[in-house]
Amino acid sequence: xxxxxxxxxxxxxxxxxxxxxxxxxxxxxxxxxxxxxxxxxxxxxxxxxxxxxxxxxxxxxxxxxxxxxxxxxxxxxxxxxxxxxxxxxxxxxxxxxxxxxxxxxxxxxxxxxxxxxxxxxxxxxxxxxxxxxxxxxxxxxxxxxxxxxxxxxxxxxxxxxxxxxxxxxxxxxxxxxxxxxxxxxxxxxxxxxxxxxxxxxxxxxxxxxxxxxxxxxxxxxxxxxxxxxxxxxxxxxxxxxxxxxxxxxxxxxxxxxxxxxxxxxxxxxxxxx
Amino acid sequence: xxxxxxxxxxxxxxxxxxxxxxxxxxxxxxxxxxxxxxxxxxxxxxxxxxxxxxxxxxxxxxxxxxxxxxxxxxxxxxxxxxxxxxxxxxxxxxxxxxxxxxxxxxxxxxxxxxxxxxxxxxxxxxxxxxxxxxxxxxxxxxxxxxxxxxxxxxxxxxxxxxxxxxxxxxxxxxxxxxxxxxxxxxxxxxxxxxxxxxxxxxxxxxxxxxxxxxxxxxxxxxxxxxxxxxxxxxxxxxxxxxxxxxxxxxxxxxxxxxxxxxxxxxxxxxxxxxxxxxxxxxxxxxxxxxxxxxxxxxxxxxxxxxxxxxxxxxxxxxxxxxxxxxxxxxxxxxxxxxxxxxxxxxxxxxxxxxxxxx
Numbered sequence: 366x367x368x369x370x371x372x373x374x375x376x377x378x379x380x381x382x383x384x385x386x387x388x389x390x391x392x393x394x395x396x397x398x399x400x401x402x403x404x405x406x407x408x409x410x411x412x413x414x415x416x417x418x419x420x421x422x423x424x425x426x427x428x429x430x431x432x433x434x435x436x437x438x439x440x441x442x443x444x445x446x447x448x449x450x451x452x453x454x455x456x457x458x459x460x461x462x463x464x465x466x467x468x469x470x471x472x473x474x475x476x477x478x479x480x481x482x483x484x485x486x487x488x489x490x491x492x493x494x495x496x497x498x499x500x501x502x503x504x505x506x507x508x509x510x511x512x513x514x515x516x517x518x519x520x521x522x523x524x525x526x527x528x529x530x531x532x533x534x535x536x537x538x539x540x541x542x543x544x545x546x547x548x549x550x551x552x553x554x555x556x557x558x559x560x561x562x563x564x565x566x567x568x569x570x571x572x573x574x575x576x577x578x579x580x581x582x583x584x585x586x587x588x589x590x591x592x593x594x595x596x597x598x599x600x601x602x603x604x605x606x607x608x609x610x611x612x613x614x615x616x617x618x619x620x621x622x623x624x625x626x627x628x629x630x631x632x633x634x635x636x637x638x
Numbered sequence: 639x640x641x642x643x644x645x646x647x648x649x650x651x652x653x654x655x656x657x658x659x660x661x662x663x664x665x666x667x668x669x670x671x672x673x674x675x676x677x678x679x680x681x682x683x684x685x686x687x688x689x690x691x692x693x694x695x696x697x698x699x700x701x702x703x704x705x706x707x708x709x710x711x712x713x714x715x716x717x718x719x720x721x722x723x724x725x726x727x728x729x730x731x732x733x734x735x736x737x738x739x740x741x742x743x744x745x746x747x748x749x750x751x752x753x754x755x756x757x758x759x760x761x762x763x764x765x766x767x768x769x770x771x772x773x774x775x776x777x778x779x780x781x782x783x784x785x786x787x788x789x790x791x792x793x794x795x796x797x798x799x800x801x802x803x804x805x806x807x808x809x810x811x812x813x814x815x816x817x818x819x820x821x822x823x824x825x826x827x828x829x830x831x832x833x834x835x836x837x838x839x840x841x842x843x844x845x846x847x848x849x850x851x852x853x854x855x856x857x858x859x860x861x862x863x864x865x866x867x868x869x870x871x872x873x874x875x876x877x878x879x880x881x882x883x884x885x886x887x888x889x890x891x892x893x894x895x896x897x898x899x900x901x902x903x904x905x906x907x908x909x910x911x912x913x914x915x916x917x918x919x920x921x922x923x924x925x926x927x928x929x930x931x932x933x934x935x936x937x938x939x940x941x942x943x944x945x946x947x948x949x950x951x952x953x954x955x956x957x958x959x960x961x962x963x964x965x966x967x968x969x970x971x972x973x974x975x976x977x978x979x980x981x982x983x984x985x986x987x988x989x990x991x992x993x994x995x996x
Contacts, residue, residue, distance in 0.1 A: 473879055474942075499865065503863075
């Protein structure tokens with residue numbers, strides 16, 4: 366790692382201090398002749414909110430999908446807590462403690478809030494009914510769902526059994542975040558959590574993100590919304606042309622600087638590699 | 639919002655006022671029509687249930703006790719048994735936003751395998767029965783593999799397998815019907831579904847009707863009380879979301895088509911019970927009638943929405959609208975007319991209910 370130029374920008378780089386939770390090196394992903402990830406690196410430190418910004422087509426989504434198992438990179442390594450991981454599906458990443466709130470939320474509109482919270486990891490009754498007849502423990506799932514939503518101050522949602530499609534956009538986002546926070550033991554990744562929301566609902570979701578951080582979970586936040594990014598992020602990972610070109614501290618740079626680096630109008634502060 | 643030169647803050651204010659307009663839109667949900675929509679959204683079987691009651695009332699008025707008598711009503715139940723069992727299988731598939739055009743062919747193929755093996759080939763009836771069930775399971779599995787792994791549209795897959803299973807029916811049966819007397823003599827177990835249970839007042843249930851209700855209970859349990867059932871709904875609702883939420887949608891689809899195949903095989907057993915014989919030409923209308931029952935029962939062809947109870951009610955509606963007009967002395971033509979109208983109304987209502995979140 367050469368840290369020769371603009372050392373101010375490097376005060377928050379991952380090199381010093383504790384070990385990263387997620388450490389990815391040299392990720393490559395090609396779709397035909399399109400190179401979506403070109404030797405991309407990524408570091409997430411414990412307890413931080415790391416924003417990932419980049420122009421459309423810069424490869425943010427592919428990067429995030431590689432981290433959460435939805436895309437298998439052609440090359441490169443991903444380490445979680447220092448141990449190398451190979452995710453071949455989102456389930457693998459979830460087992461490793463990485464929960465993702467997708468931009469489309471990955472909720473089933475016709476199913477209830479409780480069903481959605483436990484989708485793909487339903488709890489069965491103990492004893493023979495659960496073991497032989499696969500009976501779901503609905504009472505326990507409802508109880509936990511209520512507890513998780515109240516923990517995040519989302520109990521304005523009255524009925525845990527109402528279907529998700531009857532909720533507002535912000536409430537749906539809340540359900541998706543609650544699901545991730547409830548099951549994420551290491552990291553929560555959020556893809557454009559405020560993109561589809563109005564001002565008031567965005568505010569609510571940003572508070573939710575800070576709530577999750579206070580509970581000690583580091584968060585990766587992908588967003589196009591610079592004011593939101595600068596409000597909550599501890600560090601900003603700038604992605605351009607398939608790789609990480611800078612990590613900046615939002616306190617040291619202005620929003621327009623970040624946009625300039627992102628679009629190539631400004632020379633990025635050097636990071637190693 | 640009118641100020642073009644506004645900065646970010648003003649633009650956000652504009653957004654804020656836009657947001658409030660959306661919010662005020664939501665307030666109009668309290669209108670009576672909206673409330674009805676909300677009610678139907680929560681209780682989608684309400685409409686088929688009301689249609690069934692209305693149908694029964696109309697034909698009771700038109701045909702009197704010829705229609706509304708224990709004997710005739712239990713006859714309707716017997717008449718819809720095959721449609722009902724096939725409809726249960728079809729419901730599972732339609733819940734995944736698929737369709738299975740081959741259910742009728744799987745049913746007949748299974749019944750032919752059971753009948754022919756035991757009567758013509760001399761295989762013990764228990765073994766030929768199990769082989770018949772496995773035939774249905776295998777047919778469903780083929781459908782499921784083609785849909786889930788080869789990723790062909792379910793309509794095309796099952797249109798193809800409908801023909802293929804149909805050809806196998808002719809091939810295996812050699813276009814011969816296994817006669818009722820032969821089955822009764824050699825493999826009476828295959829006719830068990832036709833066993834009659836007399837209830838009071840002239841009502842007669844067959845074992846097939848009871849089995850239909852038992853299958854409905856089991857499938858209801860699977861859909862509502864097991865993780866597999868929840869995954870069926872989620873897969874049909876939004877397959878990509880289901881996959882991202884960690885559901886193995888391919889395994890779910892394969893499981894659904896296979897289970898549907900198995901249920902169709904049981905329907906094949908019911909067919910032998912009902913007509914006594916194992917005929918390659920039996921149940922010609924059952925295929926489309928089953929789809930009709932599912933749709934009238936409120937299950938959405940777009941997947942993710944619907945219920946077994948709805949399908950049973952849908953099957954009863956089909957039965958009532960076939961049986962009632964005949965007894966009321968109405969031209970048979972109008973039976974089909976009424977059923978056709980019901981299908982279109984049912985899908986229209988479904989479309990409307992689905993717009994609740996828009």
